[in-house]
Structures are given as C-alpha cells and as structure tokens.
Amino acid sequence: MRQKTTAVLSAAALVLGMVGTAQAGTLEDVRDRGVLRCVVSTGIAGFAQPDANGVWGGFDVDFCRATAAAVLGDASKIEAVTSTGKTRFTKLNAGEGDVLWRNTTITFSRDVSVKLRFHGVNYYDGQGFMVKKDLGVGSASELDGASVCIQTGTTTELNLADYFSSNNMNYEPVPIETNDEARQNYEAGRCDVYTTDASGLASTRSALPNPDDHMVLPEIISKEPLGPATRHGDDQWSDIVTWVLNATITAEELGVTMANVDEMKGSNNPEVRRLLGVDGSQGSELGLSDDWAYQIIKQLGNYGEIFERNIGVNTPLGIARGLNALWTDGGLIYSPPFR
C-alpha cells in the first residue's frame, strides 16, 4: 500500500516536472549539462545526417557544432534532437532542444505567432520542383493536373498551394512526413513531382539511384531564407546564436580559415584580433570565454569552409555558392561588423 502511494506521488511529481520547463538561463543549462541539444532534421543528405557510426554531420549540424564549440569549447559535445517538419517548433518551445538548426524558413507567422526568435540566415534557399526527365516537362507551368509529393507542415506546402492557385492550375497534394518517405513515393511514381527547397532537391537527387534521370525545373517559386531559431525570453542565448553565425561569416570575409587561424592570431588587422579574442573582451560580454570564435574556426572552419565541405560543388550535392556567396562576391551572405 505504501509503495503504491509513493509510486503515485512520484508519477505526479514527474508530470508536474515535465510540464514546467526552464525559461531563462539556457546558457547555464547547457553548461551544467555539458552538452548542447540541437533540433535537427531526421536526415537530409549534406545538411543533417548521421554517418555509418551514428555521428551526425552536415551543413546544419556543423553550425550546431560551432555553437557547441563557442559555448562549451568542444564541437563534439552535441546531441541531435531529430524532428520532422511538424514537430520541430514544439520540440524547441517545450525545451527539448536549446537551439534549432534545421533548414527552417524564417517567416512572419513563425517569428510572431509561433513565438520563435530568428538570428539571421545561414542559407538562402527557394522552393523548386524535381521531375523525372522522361515526363518531358520543361517548366513548372506545365504541371497542371500533376500529383505533387510534399513534406507536410512546411512553408513549401503553403507556397505550393499559392503557386498553383495563382496560375489557375490543379494538382493532387500527396502529403509526406519526412524527406525519405517523399523520396520513396517519388521513386515509386506515387507522385510526378517532388517539391521542396532547392537545396533539399539537390540533396534528394544526389541520393537517388540514377540522379541523371531526374531534373530540377528552372522555376524557383519562393524565398526561403533558412536560419537558426531559439525560444523567446532568453536574450543572452539569442545573442550567442546570432554571433556564432556572424563569426563564421566574418571569418570568411577576413580570410581566417581552419588552417591559418593560429597564425592569424598575430595579425595586425584589429577586427581579426577582436574576433579571435586577442584584443578586447567580446567573449566575456557574451558570457563566453574570449576565444569562443577562435574555437569555432579552429574546429569547424569559416562559413565558406563549412559550405564547401558539406554541400559545395565538390560534394555529391554539388551546390554552387550562388546567393550564398559573400556580399563581396555578389552574394547575400553578410555579417554586421565585430566592433
């Protein structure tokens, strides 16, 4: 009898404890835990995917690692909280993850109604369409009546609806939970078209048995600025995530790379010295150690290196920098100054 009572009480305590989540002090929570929990996707080649040994890698995961390098000084101390397009914000807002690095489009309603805080763009994307070449389709305007596979709970779902209705075309939406299921359905011919962000299409195409049998249509029907997100209510943590991203961009701009970061510490450029924590105390003002940005570059490299390593032209995805080149090279990647 007594044992039963204890069990009931502890179950009740568990319920109450689970409902309450820590609202402020994410930095302290992460430090105490010794590991950073990032909300990432369930697997998109090049962006977030576990390797044969179960170690997560990819473009988004590397930014997660960069955050861990800045906060904990060790890029390996991350835990990937996988989420589908549908569960990601709930997981973040419920405190299951500390930060979301999951090819997530910044939109008004997500910022304002879903109560997220966005911290800049790490990938400028746009929604495209992939079809089998033997369909003989050359443009998205020829897709009237097609069956379209689409990941449910995404902005692409809404763009698709807008695009087809504004062009007076019909389609059959085939809603899918994850990228892998979408690929299976697309391969089996359940749908004629797979639509998602162009980066995701490149990733999916690279994973198909014969990538050359498929083509991405020229139309890009939306703006999809992808970036990290955190919960409302923790300004210090927001600042950290913002400046982790900016540090990688600034490093590329200043020519600081994984290989030369140690010798750059002796540079005469004051911004390089501030960035790497040689001069000033920007790290401690953020609540981090002064070499936080040094750790990021040393362990993961600058923005360009992260890009080329995971999704660049020499990878199976083969994505050119395009819009994601530095502003000095005609792209949109731009960081406010470290001053």
Add this chain to the structure above:
Amino acid sequence: MTQPAQSTSNPLLQLWRNQESRGVIIQIVTMVVVFALLAAIARNVVINLEAVGKEFSFGFLLWPAAYDIGFSPFLEYTNRSTHLRAAVVGLLNTLLIAFWGCILATMVGFVLGIMRLSSNWLVSKLSYAFVEFMRNVPILIHILAIYAIVVTLLPPVKKALNVGADAFFLSNRGFYVPSPVFEDGATLVGIVLLLSIALVYFFKRWARRQQDDTGKIYPVLWVSLGILVALPGITFIATGMPLSWDVPVLKGFNFKGGMAIKPEFLALWLALSLYTACFIAEIVRAGILAVSHGQTEAAFALGLRPNRALQLIIIPQALRVIVPPLCSQYLNLTKNSSLAIAIGYMDITATLGGISLMQTGKEMETMLIVMGVYLVISLLISSFMNWFNHRIKLTER
C-alpha cells in the same frame, strides 16, 4: 452491551474508526488531491504559455488555412478556406475511415471467427494463423507495410492496369472507377426507393404481428427483396434510365473523371479493418462457444430446422456475449485511425492536429479540440452500441 469507553475519547478518532465515515473522508481527500494536481498542471500550462507570450484563444480557427487537402470527398475545400473548414474536412475523413473500417472489420471478423470453429482442419488453422499474425504485429507496421505494397507493387499511373471495360483502372495512385451522374428523373427513383424501404418496414411489422396472432410464417426476406428491387427498377425504366456514368480517362499526368479510391485510404482501411477483425474473430468465437450445446439440441428437439435454430436460438444468445466487447473494438479502430498521418491520409489529426497546429503554433488549442473530437466520436459509438445491446438483450418471459 455498553460501548467501550475509549472510543468516545476523541470525536475525530471516532469518525476515523467508523468504517462508513472513514470511506467518505478518504474519498474527499482523494478528490482534493486529484483536483489540486489538475489545477497545478493547468496553472503551469498557463504560466508557461504566458512566458513564451502565447495567448490562449480559438480565433485562429477563422484564419485562412492556406494549405491544400488532396482528399475531401464531401466538402468543397480550397486553400482559401478556414482552419475550421480544414478541421471539418479532417473530421469527415476520420468518420469515413471509421465507418467503412468498422463494417469491413465486422464482416471479416465474423467470417474468421466462424472459420476458426470449423471442423475442417485446414480452414480452422488458416484462420488461426491469420489471426495470430495480424494481431501480434503493431498496427502502425501493418499500415506502413500495406501502403508500401500498394505504392510499389501496383503499376504507375501511365501503365495503369485496365481491370475491366476500359472503365476500371488500378494504379499506385488509386483505383479509378466510373462515377454515377444523375439526370432528370433520378430524384423520382430516389423517392420511390425510400418509399419501398418504408413499405418493407411496415410489411415486416405486419408479418410479425400475423405470426404472433396466427402462427403463420410469411417469407419476409423474399418479399422485401422483391419490393426493394422491383419498385425502383420499374420507375427507373419508366423515367427513361436517368443515369449515366462518368468514366475515368488518362489525360496528362493523371486520370480525369470518375472516382478514385486513393492508396492512402485503401492502405489505412485494409490495415485497420484486418487488424481489428482478428480481435472481433476471437470475440465471435467466444460468443458462439458460450452458447451451450444443449440449446441446439433443445431447438432440434422442438423440430426447428438447422438454419432456424441458428437464427432464433444460437445467434441471439451469442450476440449477448459478443456485442459489449465488439463496442470496444469499434472504439479502438476509430482511435487507431489517427495513425493515418503516417501515410498522409488527411484525417483530423493530420489537418487540425498537424498542419494547422504547425502553421499557427496553437499546440494547446488544436490538441484540445482534437481530443474533444475523438472523445465525442467514442461516446457516440458507445451510446449507439449500448442502445443496440439493450435492443438485442434476451427478453425473459
């Protein structure tokens, strides 16, 4: 015979020692604890919602949903419709799958249950193997497996199998069948059909009364069938056959015209029905075994023919055992239909509890509505089955 003195020493202790009042006290304390827990949870939720700056309101239901739903057989729905309408479309899809699921599960379940009792070794063991396989694998696996089979085994739409008369096509985008088009005069046929149903009802009542009064048995089944077929049939021919068929034709990417049973619906329907049918089979078997053999012997001794004995003696008594657990199987099937989201069948969990939740960020509100909807559906099924159970219960004279 006097009361022991020490029990009156403390009135509170006395209350506690009295079994009846102690029961009341324990109940009150339990209630207080339960409600305190609920209140603490509710308070915590409110505080946490406030902390992230979210307002608790249902106003979002009237915002435009902005997404498309591929399967809405009953309601006109576009991406300009509201979240409320999307929720109703989802609800109707849930009811559709639950309705057809319960029907198929009952039919297959009864067949499997009776097969299991067969004296034929092969028939009985086949049923046994099927039941044990289906009910010992999780339902989600069945859904995913059947969906994968449908989508990968069936040919793509351009190579759709012509399964009959250039009008029925089978492909991994669905089973396309012609849809009926009603022309002028079809309403009259409908009215006559309804009238014949009413006629059959009154004939049945009359026949029963005649049997009670005179003992004469009328061939109710054959007369009813005759009325149901002949009257609407004659009207149909008399009005010049006001019915044509819209035949599906492959045009562009997909079939145009006709009706389609989508693979998502098919996979979910088969998986839910076959899985639940196995449990129903066991219930049916238990129900029939519960009627003692003496009842059959008694019926034969009274001179009833075997099918009359089954109809009048065995089935009514077996149903008494079958119906209550059958109800919980219907409830299970309805609730399991929420797994539809795994294969993209747009039920209420997928529309309101999925995409609407995602697009508006109203987790609390959408989930409360979804829970409320399932609760109401379940209670309705329960009350229907209770009514049915009450109707068929044995009238002891």
